[in-house]
Amino acid sequence: MAKVDAAAVTLGVSGETLMENAGAAVADIAARRWRDARRVLVLAGPGNNGGDGFVAARRLLAAGHEVRVALLGERAALKGDAAGAAARWDDGVVEPSDAPFDWAELVIDALFGAGLSRPLDGPAAALVMAANASGKPILAVDVPSGLDGASGRAVGPCVEADVTVTFIRRKPGHLLLPGRTLCGEVVVADIGQPDGALSAAKVAARLNRPELWRAAFPEPRIDGHKYSRGHVAVWSGPLLATGASRLAATAALRAGAGAVTLVGPRPALKIHAAHVTAVMLREADQKAGWAPFLADRRIGTWLFGPGAGTDEEACGILDQGFSAGGRAVLDADVFTIFGGRPEELGAAIEDGGCEAVLTPHEGEFARLMGERMRPDASKLERALAASALIGATVVLKGPDTVVATPDGCASIADNAPAFLATAGAGDVLAGICAGLLAQGMPAFEAASAAVWLHGEAAREAGRGMIADDLPLALRSVLGRLDDGPS
Ligand SMILES: NC(=O)C1=CN([C@@H]2O[C@H](COP(=O)(O)OP(=O)(O)OC[C@H]3O[C@@H](n4cnc5c(N)ncnc54)[C@H](O)[C@@H]3O)[C@@H](O)[C@H]2O)[C@@H](O)CC1
Ligand SMILES: Nc1ncnc2c1ncn2[C@@H]1O[C@H](COP(=O)(O)OP(=O)(O)O)[C@@H](O)[C@H]1O
Numbered sequence: 134m135a136k137v138d139a140a141a142v143t144l145g146v147s148g149e150t151l152m153e154n155a156g157a158a159v160a161d162i163a164a165r166r167w168r169d170a171r172r173v174l175v176l177a178g179p180g181n182n183g184g185d186g187f188v189a190a191r192r193l194l195a196a197g198h199e200v201r202v203a204l205l206g207e208r209a210a211l212k213g214d215a216a217g218a219a220a221r222w223d224d225g226v227v228e229p230s231d232a233p234f235d236w237a238e239l240v241i242d243a244l245f246g247a248g249l250s251r252p253l254d255g256p257a258a259a260l261v262m263a264a265n266a267s268g269k270p271i272l273a274v275d276v277p278s279g280l281d282g283a284s285g286r287a288v289g290p291c292v293e294a295d296v297t298v299t300f301i302r303r304k305p306g307h308l309l310l311p312g313r314t315l316c317g318e319v320v321v322a323d324i325g326q327p328d329g330a331l332s333a334a335k336v337a338a339r340l341n342r343p344e345l346w347r348a349a350f351p352e353p354r355i356d357g358h359k360y361s362r363g364h365v366a367v368w369s370g371p372l373l374a375t376g377a378s379r380l381a382a383t384a385a386l387r388a389g390a391g392a393v394t395l396v397g398p399r400p401a402l403k404i405h406a407a408h409v410t411a412v413m414l415r416e417a418d419q420k421a422g423w424a425p426f427l428a429d430r431r432i433g434t435w436l437f438g439p440g441a442g443t444d445e446e447a448c449g450i451l452d453q454g455f456s457a458g459g460r461a462v463l464d465a466d467v468f469t470i471f472g473g474r475p476e477e478l479g480a481a482i483e484d485g486g487c488e489a490v491l492t493p494h495e496g497e498f499a500r501l502m503g504e505r506m507r508p509d510a511s512k513l514e515r516a517l518a519a520s521a522l523i524g525a526t527v528v529l530k531g532p533d534t535v536v537a538t539p540d541g542c543a544s545i546a547d548n549a550p551a552f553l554a555t556a557g558a559g560d561v562l563a564g565i566c567a568g569l570l571a572q573g574m575p576a577f578e579a580a581s582a583a584v585w586l587h588g589e590a591a592r593e594a595g596r597g598m599i600a601d602d603l604p605l606a607l608r609s610v611l612g613r614l615d616d617g618p619s
């Protein structure tokens with residue numbers, strides 16, 4: 134944002150104008166969201182975030198509110214645009230220890246924004262804790278003070294906001310946990326930045342919404358047939374572990390793959406046969422495994438991991454997949470098989486000439502990556518680093534699922550409901566992803582679309598859903614996608 138700011142100034146919009154617009158947006162949202170709040174307490178910090186607070190204070194006063202400003206630091210020490218904004222605030226300021234929380238009906242947190250450089254301590258920490266303890270509604274400017282906007286981490290005390298008004302674009306910290314929960318509702322305000330200012334910053338991550346991947350979403354063709362819609366082979370678990378692969382296979386079919394085959398040993402197939410109809414079954418003998426099938430039918434996409442096991446046989450089957458090349462979705466047991474050896478996983482993917490998508494949850498990710506990640510790296514940085522190291526698209530799952538590619542693209546999702554955390558949900562996600570890859574969708578778009586559809590399917594199915602409900606719920610989600618932008 135500092136680069137965007139600087140570019141805006143070069144393009145003829147001054148920092149003073151940006152700050153005035155930022156403060157005006159804050160005042161406007163405060164007045165609209167809390168119509169009945171007459172008494173507003175603004176907590177202003179020593180930098181430009183505090184400057185935004187002074188602008189908001191002046192505008193709210195002009196609009197008829199009673200306003201008090203508690204300033205952290207000396208008024209005379211303010212610099213640049215913040216000093217200008219404070220100079221246009223004609224009233225006095227109070228010491229942080231005198232901040233009138235009992236009097237206030239709304240608190241505006243303009244202590245620290247993008248310039249936070251270390252955990253809050255001393256008077257800043259005390260003020261944040263007092264704000265949280267006050268029980269009054271809090272509107273945070275840019276980010277809740279104490280939150281690192283780049284990572285979503287709060288290493289020290291942090292404001293727990295009801296609404297956060299940020300500028301120009303959401304930052305990763307508004308989406309990554311715990312940031313998302315500390316922000317409350319996030320409102321993005323335009324502050325008159327000139328066209329072209331944003332291109333000054335390399336935007337690595339985007340919010341996962343259909344706009345991101347809709348153009349690459351596969352459309353069935355009138356002259357198509359089932360094999361032109363892609364054929365997915367899913368390796369089945371053994372007799373007593375068939376459910377996971379069956380969930381994945383069903384989801385791949387619902388996601389639009391033309392054909393899906395579960396491949397595995399006969400005893401397992403007998404269980405599958407009692408459950409599935411449209412999904413095909415193919416026996417693979419222990420020795421030859423699925424190599425002949427993958428080669429014979431020119432299966433373009435294969436999925437391995439859910440319920441697969443980690444024994445010697447499973448490892449052999451996985452090797453055969455790599456040798457077959459094509460597109461691969463690797464999940465679950467793959468991260469145990471390659472635990473602590475991500476480079477070797479990368480080499481196997483490269484040697485096979487595969488295009489791979491990996492779908493670990495945090496536990497599997499840690500198992501796979503061992504000690505390789507910096508402890509303070511954000512979820513976004515970790516997914517990007519793993520993706521670059523392994524040479525595969527990485528879907529790092531959770532409430533804030535990140536999709537990352539080796540060339541540095543990323544999406545962050547915010548649409549999964551908390552009740553999606555249920556056994557088998559991950560298998561369904563892997564299946565949706567395979568179904569989209571099989572239809573020729575590029576890996577980043579396919580993985581991002583799969584994550585979004587998965588979250589929407591859970592919302593559609595509603596509370597009480599189980600993983601088995603998700604594939605069917607995809608129908609109405611896909612139907613809405615056809616209706617246009619959501
Ligand atoms: N396009 C933009 O980027 C715009 C940014 N604006 C505002 O400017 C803010 C960024 O301003 P700044 O870069 O001045 O940064 P901040 O105002 O977030 O904070 C910087 C100040 O806080 C001090 N500080 C940092 N961490 C501290 C800690 N833990 N304890 C005590 N003091 C600490 C620094 O020494 C510095 O004085 C944004 O968050 C936003 O609110 C808007 O005014 C206008 C447009
Ligand atoms: N708190 C949460 N809120 C929303 N979605 C979640 C949450 N926790 C996990 N998920 C999602 O639920 C799914 C669980 O997958 P996973 O852990 O692999 O389960 P399983 O192995 O049982 O299939 C993932 O898609 C993950 O992103």
Ligand SMILES: [K+]
Nearest residue numbers: 245274276278
């Ligand atoms: K703030």
